[in-house]
Amino acid sequence: MPSPxxxxxxxxxxxxxxxxHAQYVSEIARQLAPRLRPRYIAFMEKRFVTFDPAADDxxxxxxxxxxxxxxxxxxxxVQGTSIGSGGGSLATAAPxxxxxxxxxxxxxxxxxxxxxxxxxxxxxxxxxCPANKSGEGRKEYLERRRKVLTSTAHLLEIDLLRxxxxxxxxxxxxxxxxxxxxxxAGCRPVTDVWPVRLDESLPLIPVPLTPPDLDVALDLQxxxxxVYDHLGFDLAVNYSRPAExxxxxxxxxxxxxxxxxxxxxxxxx
Numbered sequence: 262m263p264s265p266x267x268x269x270x271x272x273x274x275x276x277x278x279x280x281x282h283a284q285y286v287s288e289i290a291r292q293l294a295p296r297l298r299p300r301y302i303a304f305m306e307k308r309f310v311t312f313d314p315a316a317d318d319x320x321x322x323x324x325x326x327x328x329x330x331x332x333x334x335x336x337x338x339v340q341g342t343s344i345g346s347g348g349g350s351l352a353t354a355a356p357x358x359x360x361x362x363x364x365x366x367x368x369x370x371x372x373x374x375x376x377x378x379x380x381x382x383x384x385x386x387x388x389x390c391p392a393n394k395s396g397e398g399r400k401e402y403l404e405r406r407r408k409v410l411t412s413t414a415h416l417l418e419i420d421l422l423r424x425x426x427x428x429x430x431x432x433x434x435x436x437x438x439x440x441x442x443x444x445x446a447g448c449r450p451v452t453d454v455w456p457v458r459l460d461e462s463l464p465l466i467p468v469p470l471t472p473p474d475l476d477v478a479l480d481l482q483x484x485x486x487x488v489y490d491h492l493g494f495d496l497a498v499n500y501s502r503p504a505e506x507x508x509x510x511x512x513x514x515x516x517x518x519x520x521x522x523x524x525x526x527x528x529x530x
Contacts, residue, residue, distance in 0.1 A: 262495040263486060265519050268462045269421050269439050270489065271512075272498045275505025278390070278422070279367070284492055286370040286388050288484045293468065296477040297374065301383060301470060304373045310401055312392035313364035367392050376471065383471055384415040394425025403429070410444060415469045418442040419481065424506055430454075441481070445469050459512055 264270040273281045290303040297303055372386035387406075392398030406428065409416045418428050420440045427434060428442055430452065437456035441464060444452045455464045463485055467476035489495070500520045508516055 262490070264489050264495070265500070265522065266516075267460060267519075268457060268482060269459070269485065270494075270498070271423070271438070271459065271504045271506065271508060271516065272500060273494065274422055274424070277494065277497055280492075281488065281494065282388060282390055283368070283370050284488045285484060286372060286386075288488050289386060289388070289479065289481075290372045292484055292487075293372070293374070293477065293479060297470075300377060300474065301374050302377055304375065305370055306373055307368055307370050309366040310369050310390070310392045311364060311397040312367045313362075313396040313398070364397070367398075369393070374468070374470070382412070382414045384417060384468060385409050386417045386468070387419065389418060389420045389422060389425075389428075391422060391425060394420075394422060394427075399426060410449065413446050415446050416442075416444040417466070417468060418444075421463075422506075439463075441466055443467070443469070447472075459508075460515065 287305050290305045293303045367390070369390050369392065371388065373382060374384040374386070375382055387393075389402075393402040406416070406418075418441070420427060420442070423438045427440060430442075431450070434440065434454070435456045438459055439457040441455040441457070442452055443454075443466065444450075446469075455466065457463060463481035465478055465480045465482075468479050469476050503513065504516070507513075
């Protein structure tokens, strides 16, 4: 069954993002491949990036069941010892045992378009993940981004996450939950930007190649629908609870109306 939302599904921005991200990048490469033949090929690549959950003021932690909330850690509520007030007497209470937030390496996938003659890099397509948008992972990403921006390759960045920092722009971006950025090698520093609202479809965007070859079209919404439907994300998402990455009140009310209109499997038989 399709997602109840007309574009990006905000319920995929939490725990399910890792699975969705990998499949979405793969689908982008799959849909581009026939449009690129025979002069270009799209490779799905993989790297490991640093993710430190303690780098942000707000971090994701488990609560009851499978529900997750975004909270601000408060170290003041944890006390390990109790010290007596009289001459040399020391009473030590049993310490609390809790798990600290540990940095680690998480996988990230992206697409590289190369020419088939010499395997030269033509276009990089990045679908941003949480590690790209905060802490040490963001520093790593910005360094990779800098290398692409100072090369002859085009850069397409797809940001379907509301939390974290956007790719840096000289001018203030509009207040939108999602963005697509296209930096053409011959037009820098000017960047084409597609702001995307919650209530609209993901855009059909051009993917630039090497002149004089024309751009090829990439339908981001078609990629999304293919991944969501074929992998059965409707069975994985619990729409009866608030989204893990919370929506603004007005957006929550809108999302609730959309979800309540979603057909059930029984109603489609």
